[in-house]
Amino acid sequence: MRMSGAKMVVQALKDQGVEVVFGYPGGAVLPIYDELFQQNDIRHILVRHEQGAVHMAEGYARSTGKPGVVLVTSGPGATNAVTGLTDALLDSIPLVVLSGQVPTFLIGTDGFQEADTVGITRPCTKHNWLVKDTEKLAATIHEGFHVATKGRPGPVLIDIPKDIQFAEGTYVAPDAIRVPHYQPRTAPDMDAVAQLVQMIETAERPVFYTGGGVINSGPEASRLLREIADAANIPVTSTLMGLGAYPASGKGWLGMLGMHGLYEANMAMHGCDLMVSIGARFDDRVTGRLADFSPNSKKVHIDIDPSSINKIIHVDLGIVGDVGKTLAEVLRVWTERGRKVKTEALASWNRQVAEWKAVRCLTYKPSSSTIKPQYALERLEALTKDMDRYITTEVGQHQMWAAQFLGFEDPNRWMTSGGLGTMGYGLPASIGVQIAHPDALVINVAGEASWLMNMQEMGTAMQFRAPVKQFILNNERLGMVRQWQELIHGERYSHSWSESLPDFVKLAEAFGCKGIQCKDPADLDDAIMEMIRYDGPVIFDCLVEKHENCFPMIPSGKAHNEMLLGEAETQGVIETHGAALV
Amino acid sequence: MNKSAYHMRDANGEIIEAHTLALMVDNESGVLARVIGLFSGRGYNIESLTVAEVDHEGRRSRITVVTTGTAIVIEQIKAQLGRLVPVHEVHDLTVEGPAVQRELALFKVVGSGDARIEALRLAEIFRANVVDSTLESFVFEMTGTAEKIDAFADLMRPLGLREIARTGVAALSRGV
Ligand SMILES: Cc1ncc(C[n+]2csc(CCOP(=O)(O)OP(=O)(O)O)c2C)c(N)n1
Ligand SMILES: [Mg+2]
Numbered sequence: 165m166r167m168s169g170a171k172m173v174v175q176a177l178k179d180q181g182v183e184v185v186f187g188y189p190g191g192a193v194l195p196i197y198d199e200l201f202q203q204n205d206i207r208h209i210l211v212r213h214e215q216g217a218v219h220m221a222e223g224y225a226r227s228t229g230k231p232g233v234v235l236v237t238s239g240p241g242a243t244n245a246v247t248g249l250t251d252a253l254l255d256s257i258p259l260v261v262l263s264g265q266v267p268t269f270l271i272g273t274d275g276f277q278e279a280d281t282v283g284i285t286r287p288c289t290k291h292n293w294l295v296k297d298t299e300k301l302a303a304t305i306h307e308g309f310h311v312a313t314k315g316r317p318g319p320v321l322i323d324i325p326k327d328i329q330f331a332e333g334t335y336v337a338p339d340a341i342r343v344p345h346y347q348p349r350t351a352p353d354m355d356a357v358a359q360l361v362q363m364i365e366t367a368e369r370p371v372f373y374t375g376g377g378v379i380n381s382g383p384e385a386s387r388l389l390r391e392i393a394d395a396a397n398i399p400v401t402s403t404l405m406g407l408g409a410y411p412a413s414g415k416g417w418l419g420m421l422g423m424h425g426l427y428e429a430n431m432a433m434h435g436c437d438l439m440v441s442i443g444a445r446f447d448d449r450v451t452g453r454l455a456d457f458s459p460n461s462k463k464v465h466i467d468i469d470p471s472s473i474n475k476i477i478h479v480d481l482g483i484v485g486d487v488g489k490t491l492a493e494v495l496r497v498w499t500e501r502g503r504k505v506k507t508e509a510l511a512s513w514n515r516q517v518a519e520w521k522a523v524r525c526l527t528y529k530p531s532s533s534t535i536k537p538q539y540a541l542e543r544l545e546a547l548t549k550d551m552d553r554y555i556t557t558e559v560g561q562h563q564m565w566a567a568q569f570l571g572f573e574d575p576n577r578w579m580t581s582g583g584l585g586t587m588g589y590g591l592p593a594s595i596g597v598q599i600a601h602p603d604a605l606v607i608n609v610a611g612e613a614s615w616l617m618n619m620q621e622m623g624t625a626m627q628f629r630a631p632v633k634q635f636i637l638n639n640e641r642l643g644m645v646r647q648w649q650e651l652i653h654g655e656r657y658s659h660s661w662s663e664s665l666p667d668f669v670k671l672a673e674a675f676g677c678k679g680i681q682c683k684d685p686a687d688l689d690d691a692i693m694e695m696i697r698y699d700g701p702v703i704f705d706c707l708v709e710k711h712e713n714c715f716p717m718i719p720s721g722k723a724h725n726e727m728l729l730g731e732a733e734t735q736g737v738i739e740t741h742g743a744a745l746v
Numbered sequence: 747m748n749k750s751a752y753h754m755r756d757a758n759g760e761i762i763e764a765h766t767l768a769l770m771v772d773n774e775s776g777v778l779a780r781v782i783g784l785f786s787g788r789g790y791n792i793e794s795l796t797v798a799e800v801d802h803e804g805r806r807s808r809i810t811v812v813t814t815g816t817a818i819v820i821e822q823i824k825a826q827l828g829r830l831v832p833v834h835e836v837h838d839l840t841v842e843g844p845a846v847q848r849e850l851a852l853f854k855v856v857g858s859g860d861a862r863i864e865a866l867r868l869a870e871i872f873r874a875n876v877v878d879s880t881l882e883s884f885v886f887e888m889t890g891t892a893e894k895i896d897a898f899a900d901l902m903r904p905l906g907l908r909e910i911a912r913t914g915v916a917a918l919s920r921g922v
Contacts, residue, residue, distance in 0.1 A: 471829050473825075
């Protein structure tokens, strides 16, 4: 079928099953916007800033398992998308970003709104393309979806010059393109699976260390993880990105591990004799000091990305494969061999874990006069946990407290910026989630400083009737920065205040939504319920204790068993060497 | 390839090895930038790099990279290269069995009298060809291993070596 490049873009998106595009128009994408105008199958969400569009697409993708789609113009439109692309790359979120470009005959002349978009985005995409021929446009878009979603997911960008959008070419459907050569391995090596089964059968102190890869693999991977862990009586911890893969109410649940992870999770990692890493990548926030990382364990790593295996930690057994497919084989082989485990050893290991849990590492000093951030999250959890609930976060202390105090029963319910730690992620992400799940309760647990970074997107929430709840833990501080300055930089609080904050209630009114402020713990439950019941977006200004620190904490450069549990332990703990780490 | 690299160690005392990698890639725009960007972005070394299309119909290029690193880093480099979408094959010629490695170099040597005669004599020993000559200069052309080229350059330096142009290593595994 002959059609213009612009029409091809819309046709290709339809054929890829795209329902929503997050975007912002400009000169170099006007032909595509013209085509969007003339159809009704694809919904376009007009954002207020292109960074917002990318984070919305991330929220959409992570909560649905489908790729998120973004449309931006050339030059500033594309450069504004860079932070979101990098965020999606580090957290393995499938995105297809389409950018307009100056016409081919102007490329290289410093034309108006020209930027070397493929050059700029090469290191922050899984792959990108500059399309110089309309005949190749449709196939490139289809290949883009293939690359974004196959293997380890990630963002791709397709740069489309304006003359290519106007020119006519032949449209090809997704099934008519030549099979892309990019076909990452997904099936595990069966010898390796057998070895892993044998290790599970003989382990005395095993632990499953799970990550975002379990979520990316799809709901079946989470189901299999639960089945194996529960049947084998193996405790499960998770990275920030993997929360929800194993249910918080599950009998083996240890909570999150890592720098602000739970005592029991980090102690289990340190003391285990078998560590099975499932779709997690040994981030420095997880491992602490490498030399003392889980010193006495055999380590197995299941990952779809061969480059993740042996990158940071040398493992005894690497299995390249999709988590779901691999766990299915592990379960099958283990069952065939009679589902053997060292029952008694496991019982005593689980008793040890129970002792660690009894330390109750999340204990904090309660207050009846100020709202402790931990208390705010406990109440939010108590009042919303049985609802059809999705949580996004910004970045900082509130993010860590949310990971510690909120419980996730299912995958795809928790959206946070893990790898890049992007302040400003949570608000747009919450809108993306809400667009995908219009009837669900979507809450962005925010810090006041992060929230301001993309607050313009409240306009988008209003325009598209996305009733997102912005739950701002307002400590009038760049709290996480303040915490580090207190612990590492001699309590010199250099520029870590939130000065001149807006009045969030008035701000809500200005956007036309509801504002709530709460500062008394006694009023908190009612205020939270008011937020939940309100049919529309809410900005909830929760004034919390300003100097609360987030514990437990493994100081930089320390090992898992050198965790700090509270204020009393913090004096002079981070040495010069550790201070150099971020 | 620089043999001496075998004797180097990193800050932790791990041995740094030199490896010759051969990549088969799609000859599309940006592919070289992707490969180079991977090396610079992740802090890997490039000792030498050559690239040219080797299959016009299939639009495939062959990139030969000589890199150095500890065994773990070399494995990581290969895995990272393998992840790039336009990269079809990654071969480590250093571990996949014997390989021939050749580089072409041009040397401009300027001088007169004894030095000039000595340069010519050494060129013969090294089987370098004279591809240009004036009354004060020669351009020698030589093909060989990187070590041979290094050795010849060392000898030419006191004899008036002015300029040198090297292609970088091209390599193929031996046998079938
Ligand atoms: C875009 C960006 N800039 C800077 C940082 C560094 N940073 C990490 S946490 C933080 C403070 C966040 O403050 P707030 O959002 O109020 O959260 P709190 O820690 O107070 O809960 C900063 C500045 C970052 N992560 N992202
Ligand atoms: Mg704050």
